[in-house]
Each structure stands twice: as C-alpha cells, then as structure tokens.
Amino acid sequence: MNDEPKTNPLAAWAVRAAALWILAGALFKLLLGTPADLPQVVRDFPLELGLTYKLAIAIELCVASVAILRPRIGWIPLTAVYLVFEVVLVTQMAGGEASCGCFGSDVPMKPWMMMVMDTVLLVAVLVTRPWRITGGLPWVAVLVACAIGIALPFLLDRQASGPAADGGGTEGGGGLGQEWAELNVEDWEGELIYDTELAKWIEGDPYSLPGDGLWVIWRWTCEHCALHLEELALNPTSHPFIVLVRLKEPHDTEANRAVFVMPQGDNVLEASCPPNVEYVITTPGELLVEGGIIVSAEEGVGAE
Secondary structure, three states, X not given: OOOOXXXXXXXXXXXXXXXXXXXXXXXXXXXXXXXXXXXXXXXXXXXXXXXXXXXXXXHHHHHHHHHHHOHHHHHHHHHHHHHHHHHHHHHHHHOOOOOOOOOOOOOOOOHHHHHHHHHHHHHHHHHOOHHHOOOOOOHHHHHHHHHHHHHHHHHOOOEOOEEOOOOOOEEOOOOOOOEEEEOOHHHOOOOEHHXXXXXXXXXXXXXXOOOOEEEEEEOOOOHHHHHHHHHHHHOOOOOOOEEEEEEOOOOOOOOOOOOOOOOOOOOEEEEEEOOOEEEEOOXXXXXXXXXXXXXXXXXXXXXX
C-alpha cells in the first residue's frame, strides 16, 4: 500500500464523513439504545436478540474505524453497509415504521429522513471516486481500532440478567446508559411462568400470583395497552384469574398516563416490575397460563 500523501483529499473526507455518520449511530446504540431500536428485519435474525444487537454495533464500529483510518480500502465495506441500510429503510417505510431506530428511541427519525441522509452521503462517496485515494494510517493502527470497535459492545454490555440479590440495582449489566432486559414472551410457550425472565423482575414474590389465567404485560404510557385493557374491562373473559403486570418506566407521570380503564374484580391481581431497567418487549403482551405452564404467548397484541 502506498503511504504517500493522499492525492484525492475530497474523496477521503467524503468517506470519512459517511463513516462518522455510521459511528455516531453506533455510539448512540452502544451507550443509550436497546435491541428494541433495531429494525424488525434485523430483530428477526435467527440469533439471540442481545447477540444480534451487539454484533450490529460491532460491525458498524469496525467498518467506521477502517473507513476513517484507511479510506482507500474502507470505502468498500462502508458502501456495502450503506446499501444494507437502504434496503432496511425501504422495509421500514413499507411497514409504516414511525422511527428507523438508528439513533435509539431518544432521538427518533423517520425512515425516509434517514434514507435521504444516507443516500446523500453514499452518493458523495461514490462520485468522488474513492478508489483513487492513496495513503492512510498504518494497518496496525487500523486493526487495533477495529478490534476495539468489535470488543466494545461486549465490554459495555448493558443487558441485565436480573435484579440484585439485595433488592437494589441489577446484576449482569454494565456500560454507561440505562440497562435493559429482554422479555421475549413468544419463546416462553411450554415454560413454567415462574421460571421466565418476567418472573425474575416482578417486585415481590411471583409465586404469590396464580398459575392459571391470563397474564397481561403493559406500560403506563402505551396507547395500545390502554385500548387492550379497556377491551378486557368491557368484555370480561372466562379466565379464572387475570394478572396485570406493569412495566414501570422512569418517565411515568400522571401527565403522560395513557391507561385509565382496566379489568376489575376479585379475580384480577396486579403486579409490577421496577423502573431501573428498560424492558425490550412490544406491549401489550399476553400469556395464557394453565397449571403454571404458558400454553400461548404473544406480544404487541392489537398493535398492528
């Protein structure tokens, strides 16, 4: 590789600008996001969701590092990543997604807006003919930066495995942002309700809750939860018990409350999970439990 000064500085900086955009999104996900921010097409990969999330961040960090430090070669994987982004954004627009999730839930951006940004950066890279760039940092520096990028999502893993034994904080999480826990309810069919990830987080003794009936997982600010719980209240079911499990969130207030009408009666019990983690689930979720065993499970009930 020729390490003479770059003969096409405009192309090099076009590649670096596009790489910095990817780097910004990766850092947002690393420090502030959760797997819930991933596009559905990525969440559907046949891997554990937390691993998919970490791998997605690792790829973005590695590709951005190579493109910034060695744009002569880095533009190739960078272009490939942008083409993947374009395909994913098309699926999101077709599905009517409100936000692409590229910068996490705290910085929502419509898919079409992100596609405009990505397309402008991709075109800028290609029209400046980045294959004519020369120079770049030594490969050892590139490899070290790439290795750090791959390792960071695993070193700063914010996935919590459960509440701390002393009742305060969590176990298993790390990093700088709020920790998260995955509630992949649709994988729980056939399991004992008390052995699930949900049971770990319930405040109090989960065994005090009935093992027969309908368990509904809801959020305070969830409009779909409000509609579903109102439907259950107005149309009582034949289930022996209904367990309403609220996923508390730090920003819950009376001002942003969406759920007001819920099932009532002697057969209705309420439980909650603490707000010190972000729960990765599309609410409302429903679990039909018989003899303690989950016989059917669904998330995002009525959300389509």
